[in-house]
Amino acid sequence: MRFMVIVKASADTEAGVMPPTELLEAMGKFNEELVNAGVMLAGEGLHPSSRGARIQFSGKDRKVIDGPFAETKELVAGFWLVQMKSLDECVEWFKRAPMLEGDQLEIRRVFEAEDFGAEFTPELREQEEQQRAKMASQHAA
Numbered sequence: 001m002r003f004m005v006i007v008k009a010s011a012d013t014e015a016g017v018m019p020p021t022e023l024l025e026a027m028g029k030f031n032e033e034l035v036n037a038g039v040m041l042a043g044e045g046l047h048p049s050s051r052g053a054r055i056q057f058s059g060k061d062r063k064v065i066d067g068p069f070a071e072t073k074e075l076v077a078g079f080w081l082v083q084m085k086s087l088d089e090c091v092e093w094f095k096r097a098p099m100l101e102g103d104q105l106e107i108r109r110v111f112e113a114e115d116f117g118a119e120f121t122p123e124l125r126e127q128e129e130q131q132r133a134k135m136a137s138q139h140a141a
Contacts, residue, residue, distance in 0.1 A: 003084055008075070015048065016048050053066050
C-alpha cells in the first residue's frame with residue numbers, strides 16, 4: 001500500500017521561515033532510515049502558498065486564484081510518499097518523524113488500480129501502466 005504523509009502548513013512555513021539546522025539534520029537521518037528500509041518513494045517540502053496558485057473549475061470556466069491562501073490549517077507544507085504494509089505501520093514510522101512543537105502530519109492512502117472496480121476497464125488499466133512506464137523512463141536516474 002502506498003501512503004501520502006502530508007506535512008500541514010503553519011504560520012512559519014507560510015512565512016517562508018526555514019527550519020533550524022538541527023531539524024534539517026534530524027529529518028535527513030529520518031529520511032535515510034526510510035530509504036534504507038526501502039519504503040520511501042518520494043519526499044519534498046513545498047514553497048509557501050504565496051508562491052502558488054489555485055485553479056477553480058466551473059463548467060468550461062477556469063478561474064486562477066493567486067496565493068497566499070487564507071486558511072493555513074488547510075495548506076500543505078510538504079509530503080512523503082511511502083510504501084508500507086498497513087496504515088498502522090505507517091503511523092508507527094511517522095510517530096518518530098522529527099517535527100516542531102505543534103506540527104501536524106496527515107496520512108492518506110493512495111488509490112491503487114484495484115480500488116476503482118469495474119469502472120477502471122482493462123483499456124484504462126493498460127493506459128495507466130503505459131503512462132507509469134513512460135514516466136519512469138523519463139525520470140530514470
